[in-house]
Structures are given as C-alpha cells and as structure tokens.
Amino acid sequence: MTIGSFQLSVADCTDMAQPSVCKYLRIVAKAIADLAPGFIGFPAPEQEQTTMNEFFSIARMPGVIGCIDGCHIPIQNPGKQSPELYHCRKGWMSLNVMALCDASLKSTDLVVGWPGSTHDSWIFTSALCDRLESGVHRGFLTPFLTPNSEKEILHNIAVMNGLPLEHGDEHADGDSMQPEIFAAVNGRGQVRRANIVERHF
Template sequence: MATGSFQLSVADCTDVAQPSVCKYLRIVAKAIADLAPEFISFPAPEQEQGTMNEFFNIARMPGVIGGTDGCRVPIPNPGGQHPELYRRRKGWMSVNLMAACDASLKFTDLVVGWPGRARDSRVFTSSALCDRLGSGVHRGFLLGDSGSARRSYLLTPSLTQLGKGKEAQCIP
C-alpha cells in the first residue's frame, strides 16, 4: 500500500479494474482500523511482569516492557496548504509511523500520520503512550534508538560512548 503502483499491480494480478481495487482497499483498510484496538494494545500494569520476563529471557535485560522506533512510509505529494512538511530531507514525501512492540514482535502501540519531517522524538513525546509511561502507571521501560528522546522510562544508547570494541550503554 505504500507505493504509488500498488493498486495497479493488484488490479493487473487479479484481472480487476483499478477503481474496484481502490473501492475494496478502502473497505479492507477500514476493517483493519476498526479491529486494531482489539489486537494492538500495550500491556496493562498487571500484565507487565509477564512482558518483562519475556524480554529478560531473550536478552537478560530486566524491566523491559517494549521496544519502540519510528519509520517513514513513502506517500505521493499530499497537496494542501503545507505539503512540504511531508518532504524528508532526502527529497521524498512520507508520513512518520511510530510503533512499539513486545518481545514476540507483536505491535502494542502505533502512532500513524505525522508528517514525514517530524522527528521520532517529537512523535513519541506527543503520544498517549508517552503520557501513560510518564504518569508512573507502568513500572517498566521501553528500549528506543538514538533518535528517541531520553526519558526515565525510555532507554536509548549513548553513541558518545561507542568506539572500537565498546558496547552501547543505555542512559535513562
């Protein structure tokens, strides 16, 4: 769905007209969006210990309740009053998608639709997940990359400590 030729490719492969693909794509996308809250949910505080155990079993890192990162999804020029907000510094248009996942790589939180120029840290700090973590309801923390804003509940690698033969250090 992220490419401009997706609908034409599906239409060609299924011998269906592109307008029909568009119509049914809209129906399927809406159905997925309607079902998302049922299947994409961050662990409640009473479920945290199980999630922490799963991460600990994988990496021996205590207290982790998820990992988060952002990515840019290419889009055609959206038009409107401020289309340049969607242009990345590399020249292409995109929306920013931020996701959190559990130890099984299952999505537990999604934030979609920010303009591509928005930094991952801004998307995260403006999210409902950041608000919940910041309120102290959750005991654990997330793992993020160096593009994430450092918080007491979001560990990020300290790139200044890296050198040959050294490991990344997480700084709360």
C-alpha cells in the first residue's frame, strides 16, 4: 500500500485517480491504527491455557502462546537524513515489521516502524523480550543466563531437555491440562528429570 504502483492498480480497479487513492488510504490506515489496540493484544492470563491447548491440538507442542515472524514491507525512499537505514538485506527500501499471532492466525502483537536494515533480533529484544522474560506470560520458556538457585537450575535442565516444568499451583489442576502433559508432569517427566539431574550432579 505504501508504493505508487499498488496505488495505481487500486486506482485503475476503482476508477479513481491515484492522488485520491493516496488520500483515502491514509484516512483508512489511520482509522485501522486507532482501532487496533482494541483487537490486537496478547492473551490475558486467564486465556493463556486455552491458547496453549489450541496450539497443542495443532502440533502437539505444549506451552506455546504465539508464533512470531518478521516481514519487510516495501516503501519508497523516505528521503530523510539517513535513508540508507531503510535499505534492507533484500536490496530495497523497507520497514521491518514483527508480528505475532495465535493458533487462529489472529494478530496478537505488531511492531511497526523499524527501518529495513534493523536486525530481527534487535526488534525482538527492544519490543518484546523484557515483557516475556518478566514471567507475566507462562508460554515463554527460556533458560536463566546465570541460575542462582536450585529452582532456576532445574528450570534450565527442564527447558534444555524438553521436559515438563513444575511450577507449583500452575499445574495443580490436572483438568486444565492435556492428558498427555498431566501424565508427564506427574510421572515419566519427573523420572526423566531426576535421571538427568543425577547425571549432571
């Protein structure tokens, strides 16, 4: 939508002049942006288990609350002070956009506005990493960089070996979990983790 060739195509299809398409495109885009916060957002804590169950039913992968990917949106040369910042690795001017979605492909987060030369990892770190590592969202599993307690060490072992995690009351209600996960947490998962701990220590 940001390049003239697209606007010319829309103008031809709708029997409008390209400047008119550009004018109303701006109005529509602003209206969508104003409404977006009411429709785009991470699942609330009480909805996370439902989201995890939906992902689990698709790929049998537990603990997932979203899928993430980046996309380069072509733009015209912005002509600002440092236009080379918008020159992406694909060879053209772009904005690097990061998006997340749930199991129904509904957008749950959009990070827009970074120049095309910005690396995906920088956008992720700047926009999402702190929020996910804060522990607010249960579906983000990452090892502690410098574990300082027995619980953190066991967490790292579980994450790195793909074992179910024990988080006290988080898994207290077996009815809220998939049967396979509940069985693993209360049986084979604990045995496997105990064996790994014995081998490491």
